[in-house]
Amino acid sequence: MKHLKEVIIGSISLILVLLLMGKIIGLPVALFVVSGNSMYPTLKTGDIVVGITDKNYKNGEVVVWCVSKTQCVIHRIVGTYNEYVITKGDNNPYIDPPILYSNVKYKELFVIPNYIWILIFLLVALYIFFNRKSFLPSGFSISVLVFGIYVLISVILLITMPVEIETSSILPYQPGVNLTGYNFNSDGSVSLNYSAENISFQNIKSCYILSPVSENLTQCFIDNQTIVIEVPYVIYQRAYYNGSNILEVGISAELDKGNLSGIYYLNVPFQKLEFSIDNFTLFIRNGNFFPVDVNVTLDYADFPGRQFDSKSFELRVPQNSELAYPLEKHAYEYVDVQYIYDGNQIFLKYYVSG
Structure with missing residues (x-):
């Protein structure tokens, strides 16, 4: 049982070391430390991207392309053109220059958030510190410490010596x-x-x-x-x-x-009709895109105490215009107008005076 435990711990230690060296020696799986805000909020500074090699890269995938053995860029593919891929940081306004397929080394397999590996690193460091008198170094503990120190140094180097990318002056091609x-x-x-x-x-x-x-x-x-x-x-x-x-x-x-x-x-911005009477003239303003019919009833009398006579007629007010209709002149005169607005009958009454 003890032998099995040692084998497991040794295997984990070896995997950590190989992952750290993966991008340098060209292994099919490698670790990459994120620095900067170009992929925020998808990726944050200190996150660790586990990348895997692939022959076919597709739009939308997060990939890694490198300018040297130690300096790499983690961006998303937004397009392809012949033997080139076009990448862009999620938080960047512009695309990167075209990259040859052969220069794209890895695509994202999964991400280890920064708070997870920092917590593991601190727990191991604290355990070693409080048990330093009786602690016997193991391959696993040493690997974790080396791993944490490596990541911290990588973040510091990436911040102080960022990868220079000559971004394109055009926006990504997205019809x-x-x-x-x-x-x-x-x-x-x-x-x-x-x-x-x-x-x-x-x-x-x-x-x-x-x-x-x-x-x-x-x-x-x-x-x-x-x-x-x-x-x-x-x-x-x-x-x-x-x-x-x-x-x-x-x-x-x-x-x-x-x-x-x-x-x-x-x-549709339908409008009510606007009415006014001035100098025995009925003015009707129609601001709609179509003619509106108005029923008009004229009640009038020429002498006090005399019964009012009535006269009804229909007016069609043209679209986007004002109609001026001259009224008959009487001593006593009322104008009733009726039309439909918004499916309802509208009734208005006006007194006409000279």
Whole structure:
């Protein structure tokens, strides 16, 4: 049993020593000490990365490439190009210069957080200190101490003599399309504004608008990084009269690197009509993208005590405009207006005076 224990301790000691020497003598497994914030928060100063050699490195993997036997860089692969890999620190704004596949030595197998090995090192050191009179050095305890001292020295050297990397002045190649917002134009069309990185729009395959009562295919066109959708005013009217200010828009577009399909729910900024009367003229302001119908009733009398007469008519107020309608002049006159807003009947009454 004692012999087995010695074999196990000896094996662990040998493994620690080999791991320490792995990157220098080119073993398939090696230890690397992290220094700096380029990979924060994934890796922190003092963390130990256990690396393993591999023939195929993939996007997203954390790898180790070296500029010398003792100076190496631990960064993540963000792209590949022919015989090169492109790496970048998670916390860095720019990518590293292209690295030959042959210069990438290891990829991350697992990470030993700094607080774990520091705790083990301190426990062994304290045990040796408090039992220094009766302590008999073993291969394991000596290996742990050597391991801890090696890591501490490595961290100090990496901090005082960091690896110089000539970073590229371009951002990593990551094609992507994101909707940044939308706006309604004065003619009622809708502009979907995109942020397109390393990618461009080619043509529109189809687009539609789903209103509360029907689905309508419509016309779209591309303006740089914006897709403009033409919306017939009747669709706005139906939504307005039905009390719904949400339009569902669907688009399918062809990109130079793939396709884009999206369904968006747009909040339409419907507005109430604005009324005023001045000098026997009824002014109605319509700020919507479509004409709105208003029912007007005129109650009037020309002499005191006389029964009021009534006259009703309908006015159509054009989109994005103000209508000025001249009223008949009477001694006593009231104007009742009625229209639909947000699915509800709106009633207003005005007294007209000269």
